[in-house]
Amino acid sequence: MRALFVALFMRDLRLTLRRPGEALLPIGFFIVAVALFPLGIGPEPQTLRTIAPGLMWVCALLATMLSVSQLYAADHADGTLDQLMLGGQSALVVAAARSAAHWVLTGLPLVIAAPLFGAMFGLAPASIAMLALTLLLGTPILSLLGSVGAALTLGLRSAGVLVILIVLPLTVPALIFGTGAVAAVEGGQSAAAHCSLLGALLIFSVLTAPLASAAALRLAVE
């Protein structure tokens, strides 16, 4: 089981490095989308500082959704998914490995890029640190939930949009607690409660999302 996880995870990393352009698309979307807001809203520093956490969280959410809809599609189309599922019990490992690889390739770059934009929006260092922390806790949730949506819509024609419609409502709690934590730090309060709840959400997603993805994958190959 561990060997399968490592084999899949390493394959995903290696294949992505062969096509770095594709891997950079979500982070490119994030950068462009975040950079557009000051142009549309106006350069008022106080306004930008207020909306920055929510803005970056929503853009991170959309960037993740853009890339997650194709999580299993290529493996499904070329027969790799069939081979992976032959073991019978390996659907769970497949879902876990794909979600983990997706987070490393999409979520982690967002966590790294967010502080740069925090500085651009004039956030205080403490707020920037909190933003990075909430994204660090939150982006794995997005990858895990996105993987469930991708598995459920596998083989459907309008899968890309459908994944977003299915998954976005599920990500609302993560969005609320993530932006709430940064707002609390901005307001001089403790963000411990928000972070704890976000951590609890992460643990819940880690425990349940791969199971749901695995069940959906088993249905998809039949």
Place this chain on the structure above:
Amino acid sequence: MRLLNETVRAHMSARERALRGPGLAIQSVPQSSNHALHAASPASVTAPPLSALGLACERGSRRLFSDLAFELHAGEMLWVRGRNGRGKTSLLRLVAGLGSAARGQLLFDGAARPAQRRVVYIGHANALKEDASVLESLAFLLRIHGGRDDAAALSAALAHWGLLAQQHALVRTLSQGQRRRVALARLVVERQPALWALDEPFDALDANGIDCLNDLLGAHLQRGGSVLITGHQAVLAAGLPRRELDLDDCAA
């Protein structure tokens, strides 16, 4: 009377003859009488690696075949034939465990899917990644099935298929026939007398590739493995023992 659909019945066991009695529905035969029939037939004391009882398969709302029954013994090749869309691929996927039958059951060594019975399934799709090299693709396929993936096994497999010179080439630079060879190269490393389910394995292979695959099939049957195969009969080597399973006979 279409309870048993094998067109060539050279290997028909006493049990099968008994089951062909009038009005006896195979799927309703209880397990106990099943074993009793086995015991009565000295030729089949051990359960066959694969047997199907009253198998039916549906694709969407369409019934592909029903009341399909066959036995596949050790060291035997069963060639599945039938018109396009008759359910050849669906049958192989059922055997591989990718899907569930609408009715009936598949027994592996006489039991419903024991954990240790491994089916080597190579489907119509090659399961290769365009951006991976030949060597990486083969190593990945072997690794996910828990097979040997050391350098010696890999080069032996590639050498058998004449792919050593292309081992570092990316899959996207290969022709269809070469891709098929990479997908089938796994079979060289499979040394267990397991059940092979091969869906159109001869597709896109040239004459030399067909010989390569026939050699592997022959060696596998020699060591007591069994093969379920689809594709054109003309390319199967004449020396290989085979029976036919005609899905047209049990079209729903």
